[in-house]
Amino acid sequence: MNNFQYSRATDVADAIRLLNSDPDAKLIAGGTNLIDLMKENVERPSRLIDISRLPLGKIEETAQGGLRIGALVPNSDLAYHPQVEQRYPLLASAILAGASAQLRNMASVAGNLMQRTRCAYFYDTATPCNKRSPGSGCSAVGGHNRNHAILGASPSCIATYPSDMCVALAALGALVHIAGPTGERRIALEDFHRLPGDTPHIDTNLGASEMIIAIELPPGGFSRNYSYLKVRDRLSYAFALISVAAALNLEGNAISEARLALGGVAHKPWRSLEAEQSLRGRAATADHFAHAADLLLQGASAASHNRFKIELARRAIVRTMMQAASAAPQSQAHKKIA
Amino acid sequence: MAQPSHQVPERIPVTLVVNGTKRDLDLAPWTTLLDALRDHLNMTGTKKGCDHGQCGACTVLVNGRRVNSCLTLAVIKDGAEITTIEGLAKDDALHPLQQAFIDHDAFQCGYCTPGQICSAAGLLAEGRAKNADEIRELMSGNLCRCGAYPNIVAAIQQAMGRP
Amino acid sequence: MNAYVGTPTSRVDGRAKVTGSAKYAGEFTAAGLLQGFVVEATIPRGRIARLDTGEALKVKGVIDVFTHANRPQLADRDEAWKDEVAPEGSPFRPLYDETIKFNGQPIALVVAQDWETAKFAATLVRVDYEQQPFVTDLEAELGSAAELDKPHEPRGDAASALAKAAVRHEADYVIPTEHHNPMELYATTAVWEGDGRLTVYDKTQGVQNVHKFLCGVFDKNPDDIRVVSPYVGGAFGSGLRPQYQVVLATLAALALKRSVRVVLTRQQMYGLGYRPMTIEHVALGAAADGALDAVSHEAIAVSSRYEDFARNDAGWAEQLYRSSNSRSSHKLVHLDVSTPCDMRAPGAASGVCALECAMDELAVALKLDPVELRLKCYSDRDQSEDLPYSSKQLRECYARGADAFGWSKRNPEPRSMRDGKELVGWGMATGVWEALQMPVAARIVLTSNGHAEVSCAASDIGTGTYTIVAQVAADALGLPIENISVRLADSTLPQAPVEGGSWMAASSAHAVLAAAEDIRRELAALAKSMPGSPLGGVDATDVTLVDGTIAHNGEHSHSVSIADAMRHGGLERIEKEKLNRFDEDKSHARNTHSAVFAEVKVDEELGVVRVTRVVSAVAAGRILNTKTGRSQIMGSVVWGIGMALHEETVMDHRFGRIMNANIAEYHIPVNADVYDIDVIFVDERDDLINRLGVKGIGEIGIVGVPAAIANAVYHATGKRIRRFPITLDKLLD
Secondary structure (H helix, E strand, C coil), X not given: CCCCEEEECCCXXXXXXXXXHCCCEXXXXXXXXXXXXXXXXXXXXXXXXXXXXXXXXXXXXXXXXXXXXXXXXXXXXXXXXXXXXXXXXXXXXXXXXXXXHHHHHHCEHHHHHHCCCCCHHHHXXXXXXXXXXXXXXXXXXXXXXXXXXXXCCECCECCCCCCCHHHHHHHHCCEEEEEECCEEEEEEHHHCECCCCCCCCCCECCCCCCXXXXXXXXXXXXXXXXXXXXXXXCCXXXXXXXXXXXXXXXXXXXXXXXXXXXXXXXXCCEECHHHHHCCCCCECCHHHHHXXXXXXXXXCCCCCCCCHHHHHHHHHHHHXXXXXXXXXXXXXXXXXXX | CCCCXXXXXXXXXXXXXXXXXXXXXXXXXXXXXXXXXXXXXXXXXXXXXXXXCCCCCCEEEECXXXXXXXXXXXXXXXXXXXXXXXXXXXXXXXXXXXXXXXXXXXXXXXXXXXXXXXXHHHHHHHCCCCCHHHHHHHCCCCCCCCCCXXXXXXXXXXXXXXX | CCCCCCECCCCCCHHHHHCCCCCEHHHCCCCCCXXXXXXECCCCCXXXXXXXXXXXXXXXXXXEEEXXXXXXXXXXXXXXXXXXXXXXXXXXXXXXXXXXXXXXXXXXXXXXXXXXXXXXXXXXXXXXXXXXXXXXXXXXXXXXXXXXXXXXXXXXXXXXXXHHCCEEEEEEEEECCECXXXXXXXXXXXXXXXXXEEEEEXXXXXXXXXXXXXXXXXXXXXXXXXXXCCXXXXXXXXXXXXXXXXXXXXXXXXXXXXXXXXXXXXXXXXXXXXXXXXXXXXXXXXXXXXXXXXXXXXXXXXXXXXXXXCCCCCCHHHHHCCCCEEEEEEEEEEXXXXXXXXXXXXXXXXXXXXXXXXXXXXXXXXXXXXXXXXXXXXXXXXXXXXXXXXXXXXXXXXXXXXXXXXXXXXXXXXXXXXXXXXXXXXXXXXXXXXXXXXXXXXXXXXXXXXXXXXXXXXXXXXXXXXXXXXXXXXXXHCCCHHHEEEEECECCXXXXXXXXXXXXXXXXXXXXXXXXXXXXXHHHHHHHCCCCCCCCCCCXXXXXXXXXXXXXXXXXXXXXXXXXXXXXXXXXXXXXXXXXXXXXXXXXXXXXXXXXXXXXXXECCCCCEEEEEEEEEEECEECCEHHHHHHHXXXXXXHHHHXXXXXXXXXXXXXXXXXXXCCCCCCCCCHHHCCEEEEEECCCCCCCXXXXXXXCCCCCCCCCHHHHHHHHHXXXXXXXXXXXXXXXXXXXX
């Protein structure tokens, strides 16, 4: 690790002040991704601002009937929170599909949003990478890219964003509450992460001196018809090749509302309004889900080693939607795929 | 990005309550909880297998919850209660998990074992695993290269009182 | 008396391991211990043009930075660098000169007062390289493949027999590079004892191998260096040869006259040895009834440019199956990589995987049950050497394994069995390994209080050596196992080779037996000489040590207590050291065998594979400890699952760099990947191999497992995947 200063923030304003006074400072809470990257010399913050003791660890109901999740709630506490288990089981399931029990105990909700790609070239400081070292080139293009993006990539970066939790948050239409030097603002989780374009080193739309203080879930939790399916190279403790968050509101067999988000395919959780709207008023059938999958995967393009992910995604979407429709969500412990 | 510099960080006083004993340390902020235990307290029961949160060998309980001690800085855990493998046996009596691991031969080389046992202690405290599939899933953050997994599951079932 | 041998005895080192008190190489400490951190090369081939350590040396707490430019004297002859298992060639010498031979090669060692400081300072070492053209891609360099030495003498004429065969199968099987990834990081703590003497705590499978190597490399007297390695956190072959961290720690300790610890990172361990990628070309020809008539196996493997590492990949078919015509060859392609090394069942794990997949394909072509085909080609003689086996219960393995698995209920048609959305597949394969023995000595010190200490330089890398040594000693000395203490893995103890090749159980057990025999003889003499001894007229060979007594073989009540006999002789302790003796008999082949049956469930749409059941029936002579033995086979099956489905070291050949040098992206099985594993030890009495009839089981458990799984995947899906690992993308079409 590089030489860095350590400061313990006394409150949110203090954390923002510290961030504002040092452009190379970083916030730390769970540390599961940042410490890892610091050990690889990929992240070299001048200062770590410890926010782990700030009072951002509550889960509360909002006036609108949704849920406000403090930025520092550990992933496991969120997954096992009775309100989340009952009202937002899609979110609970997605969280439990990610990482390990230990990491989920450590990782904060906000940190999960801020986690960086697993691209091997990003991690290997001996190879070019535009995300780590802007302008140096993308080694994954033409390199080893079996688990790289099939959607929304650019010639300068084909990395994916690895979160499971955020795929569910995207499907649920979560909002991100942000505090900064000039006050607080909210943005949709969908708009929080950026596509790489020609600035792949900038992962999110969080301002330099801003911090996440909470995630807000809208009232609708799709608690009856949902499923989170993660397809990966071993049965646990591996990043997704493809993951699907599916949520439906059904009236009889007719879909009144559909939500569909993909993980492991792009620089952000991938949603398409067109795909979701195509299902509105339709029967919950494999054909209709396949059509929605085609719409969601519009424009998908493969690199040299990841063509299979397009077809895998198509199949996984239909399968997960069928699980949701039949109220048979995928278990994260029992590995047979329902 | 910060320029390379040969300056090293100042040490900071850090207090850890390790297995019930208060330990005062002076640590640079870059010292992980794992290195604090192994190198600075010479408590080597907690193992370093990858140093990147990929193997679980460094699992300890922090305030009763299982975590990867390699991915947290000691200074962040200032004041915390840490339970390591050295703190599980009471006097001469092994913790039921330790005895179960011996009974079921749930290890070979023994290097992942302290992490497996601490992780299993966390698992029991969480109370989320009710059957073998759930134990397998919730113990998947602890790699065992000797491949003792079925015996580890059996040992945990014994300690749960579900033979 | 066998109170312990052959029983499910719990590990005698269990308590140390579950309480965290077992100390591994990087956990020993010393006053003023310094910590080293390795800087490694980031190119695969070239030379160091400039290496600037100035900034690193300015870091507070850094003691020194060692490089090729300032290193102390190291041996300049290859012989000194050749350890007991070194292949042909010129071994790698860390920090020797400016030449870069592989990516990840150590080029500097930063030594500091603490590890974090050393690691930080290592990032400040600046290197400029003169790069040279390099090649790291085996498949792009097949044209340069060359036979290592004279190929094995062929039997008959395989080529023309193949051409004439009624049914033929021929294919390439590709086994990728794999890394051992023991859980413990490679580490050495070199403790400065003064006067140029060191105690070196090293992660190794052979302390005496390391000892001799260090004495050669550093030109030291044997008494100057002691190598100790009481606990080894897994090795699987990666610790057979001395690894470079032991050179670096020793070098720094001798130069600084201080104690120094060097621990490699997980990433740096990918610069050590590995199972080499191989392309295995197998051709089989059979008569219409399934009788094999031709077997041809050609392996092409990676080695480094500086050493020829090769193992027996291709010779197993020739030995195992009856066929009038056979040939095999092993070729190497030399690349700009580090030298491969032994990894669990080296050669066989890869070669038999290819062979047994090919046999399955032949069975399909013949419309024969896969077990039936193996039985048709079954041989009671070693086909290569035309020798009888000392014992071979493989037929029984097939029968017991098939029975336990329920093989008779298998519908031979691919894609014919399903469980909801999952296709179910059943596959099987044969496993084979050698039963080797090596010279090992053991020392037993029996004290008059009825305790014995057994010592030997052999290692216990998790294999259970401590426990079986204690069991054998307890039985031979007639003492409870609690009264036996075992010391291992110290270079000053009686001789032992590296622990590998599955030879240590048989070898160490018989060393203990031999030493115990001498103790018994001395005790018998003492007992006989006692006034009024009930053993007065008894021959020394007619007494047994049992329950703390020296007893007549026929009548145990005719006995003298060991304590009384020793008191009579005025002895507080009896110490005997003995080398094992084993028959050099070349008239029998000695092998272990197995039959592996695997069930997979494959999600038809998504290609996700689950190995839901494995039955491994093993014939390996007498099993010294059925508890730890079962675990060893079970662990090997888990390795086989990894080899079949997960493990692959991925290299970007543009950089010659490994891109998954970690254990998040280099997948090994996790707990959730492993379901039911049933281990069956088939009774196999072997009176020829050694007194106890022991063969060793460290390797046999993995051999055949990847093929059984691959064959099950074919049976489930109708898709034959010949390029391992079988990841789901290969099943999607």
